Amino acid sequence: MLKAFLTRPTYNTPLLTEMLLAEGIEVEVRSEPSVCPEHILKQKISEVDALLTHTEDRIDESLLELASAKLKVISNMGIGYSNIDVAAATKRGITVTNTPTEEAFEATAEATVAMLLAIARRIPALHLERKSMDHDPDPSFLRPTATSVREKVTGVVGMGRIGSRVAKTMHLGFDNQIQYYDLLSKPELESSLGARQVSLSDLMKTSDFIVVNMPLSKESHGLLSAEMINLMQDHATFINTARSELVDEEALVDRLNAGTLHGAGLDVYGNAVNKITAENIALTSHFANFEDRAYTDMTQLVANNVIATLTTGHALTPVKE
The missing domain is CATH 3.40.50.720 (NAD(P)-binding Rossmann-like Domain)
Structure with a gap:
């Protein structure tokens, strides 16, 4: 079974995990609500097919050097993606996605x-x-x-x-x-x-x-x-x-x-x-888009980007450096 790791609970974690499991993708969810520690990212990035991140998770080149050859997608929850070294990910054949929903x-x-x-x-x-x-x-x-x-x-x-x-x-x-x-x-x-x-x-x-x-x-x-x-x-x-x-x-x-x-x-x-x-x-602490409709759509897009990348090789909303 394909494996994914979610760095911390997201807006609607049950919806996210349900969508992925329906497509044969098992999700491990870190239970703590805080930003994911680096040592856990180092461990998980070497094990999974998909990494599900938030904009506070720093995914730099040194971390990406530890990525498993299986890792195909980093699906970021947010419109921004400056927390991820997109060029370093792309060089390793890893697709980075974001959630620019209407x-x-x-x-x-x-x-x-x-x-x-x-x-x-x-x-x-x-x-x-x-x-x-x-x-x-x-x-x-x-x-x-x-x-x-x-x-x-x-x-x-x-x-x-x-x-x-x-x-x-x-x-x-x-x-x-x-x-x-x-x-x-x-x-x-x-x-x-x-x-x-x-x-x-x-x-x-x-x-x-x-x-x-x-x-x-x-x-x-x-x-x-x-x-x-x-x-x-x-x-x-x-x-x-x-x-x-x-x-x-x-x-x-x-x-x-x-x-x-x-x-x-x-x-x-x-x-x-x-x-x-x-x-x-x-x-307002970077909560401008933090509302029910927006975050439901963003949660679904995180899941659909993972599903699309792992099943077809083509993400719905890939980002480029």
């Missing part, structure tokens, strides 16, 4: 808009204020106000499958003007939403809301530099549900703590966020 894109777009609304309306700050008291705060027009969302300008950094959904929601739902920065023009969105392609500096200077949905690459690493962060208007709201490495977080934290931004919603971030003293902040 539901995952929808979920991340919804989370992006949800954080934008929460920060604009100062919900995190209001929540923290009330939690620190045993009564409602005194009403006063001297208090910081929320900012309206309707009829504003949303700047989308990365008008891809997630960014385009955010743009559509903000335009049709809140009558926002849409401007975007992307390496490619999007004529269909320019036609349907009246979106304008602009330079990154213009977007940062003139947007009320800035949402970052651009994939991480060598070209985009550090794209939102300190110079770009400092171009934002004082009333701007900044949202990042893409990758933390796109942003100079020290510069962002400096602006937040100085009170020269309305607030920020970050699903992805580094250690710099531990220095934030501002209150109108939402940190």
